[in-house]
Amino acid sequence: MSPIRFALPSKGRIQEEMNKFFSSAGIKITKSGGQRTYIGGFKNYSDIEITFLSASEIAKELHKGNVHLGLTGLDLINELDSKKTNKVVSLLELGFSKANVVAAVPNSWIDVSNMKDLAEVSKDFIKLHDRRLRVATKFESLTRNFFLKNNINSYRIVESTGATEGAPSAGTAEMITDITESGTTLEANNLKVLDDGIILKSEACIFGSFGMNWKSVDLENIKKLLRILSAKSNAISHTEITFNYDQRINNLDIELYRNFKSFFLNQSFTLGNDVSLITPNDQVAVCSEFLISKGYGTIKINKPDFIYKSNDESWEKLLSNL
Numbered sequence: 001m002s003p004i005r006f007a008l009p010s011k012g013r014i015q016e017e018m019n020k021f022f023s024s025a026g027i028k029i030t031k032s033g034g035q036r037t038y039i040g041g042f043k044n045y046s047d048i049e050i051t052f053l054s055a056s057e058i059a060k061e062l063h064k065g066n067v068h069l070g071l072t073g074l075d076l077i078n079e080l081d082s083k084k085t086n087k088v089v090s091l092l093e094l095g096f097s098k099a100n101v102v103a104a105v106p107n108s109w110i111d112v113s114n115m116k117d118l119a120e121v122s123k124d125f126i127k128l129h130d131r132r133l134r135v136a137t138k139f140e141s142l143t144r145n146f147f148l149k150n151n152i153n154s155y156r157i158v159e160s161t162g163a164t165e166g167a168p169s170a171g172t173a174e175m176i177t178d179i180t181e182s183g184t185t186l187e188a189n190n191l192k193v194l195d196d197g198i199i200l201k202s203e204a205c206i207f208g209s210f211g212m213n214w215k216s217v218d219l220e221n222i223k224k225l226l227r228i229l230s231a232k233s234n235a236i237s238h239t240e241i242t243f244n245y246d247q248r249i250n251n252l253d254i255e256l257y258r259n260f261k262s263f264f265l266n267q268s269f270t271l272g273n274d275v276s277l278i279t280p281n282d283q284v285a286v287c288s289e290f291l292i293s294k295g296y297g298t299i300k301i302n303k304p305d306f307i308y309k310s311n312d313e314s315w316e317k318l319l320s321n322l
Contacts, residue, residue, distance in 0.1 A: 056076055059079070072204070136176045223312075239303055
């Protein structure tokens with residue numbers, strides 16, 4: 001059997017956060033011949049070969065079909081989508097390295113707060129200045145697709161090779177599209193994100209490239225690995241709510257899932273017993289208030305290390321694409 005080729009980030013914030021993620025999941029990454037080498041593996045997974053590359057190189061190698069799996073940012077994969085030669089599918093969102101690709105304009109543009117305003121300004125700009133509005137970016141494809149969706153045609157892309165946020169103040173562009181985690185760098189450069197200017201919500205994901213030959217590899221270890229990583233990812237993005245099920249309410253499980261995307265760990269409820277509800281982090285407070293409003297007593301919050309589901313969606317996605 002051939003080894004499964006898995007590309008992991010070799011540097012940057014995404015590598016640091018990846019190392020913490022894998023370590024907390026009990027998965028050890030090894031390097032062959034020392035820390036400066038670019039080949040390695042996972043301890044206890046002998047048939048998986050790791051190649052260490054930059055996050056942008058991983059996206060390219062996935063699209064070329066040179067690796068089976070890769071961990072990189074959704075923004076980098078989507079930017080290459082229009083140029084892709086092979087099918088690349090997101091198998092698992094990992095919950096770290098979150099950032100948004102956004103459209104931002106100078107704070108001095110007080111009459112421009114959304115994409116509709118920008119469309120009007122871009123039309124007037126060419127009449128006033130006899131040239132198109134310049135947009136500095138490293139995300140040409142994402143920007144063109146987003147602008148097309150918002151009926152903006154009068155602009156020119158200026159490729160950014162350095163700090164994109166400095167382009168307007170340097171006079172090389174009127175506005176930018178860029179990736180930002182907190183927005184502080186944009187604010188420091190007197191830029192504001194348009195109200196509806198989020199182009200893409202990105203995070204670190206595991207992707208599968210289905211231009212590779214999967215017939216000659218043993219999938220059993222990948223199945224085990226994905227299951228562990230999925231359970232860790234679920235634990236990062238979800239919280240356990242425990243309460244005493246001291247009264248029966250018809251269709252409570254349906255209502256909780258519909259309103260809060262919450263689900264019970266066990267569907268067999270016995271009056272008087274504690275039950276556990278798995279809830280997305282951003283819904284914990286409102287879901288707890290809802291339970292209290294229904295007459296349930298003390299609400300306990302617990303942050304689990306792992307949340308295993310009976311069916312692993314990442315594994316099912318992989319199988320469905322083979």
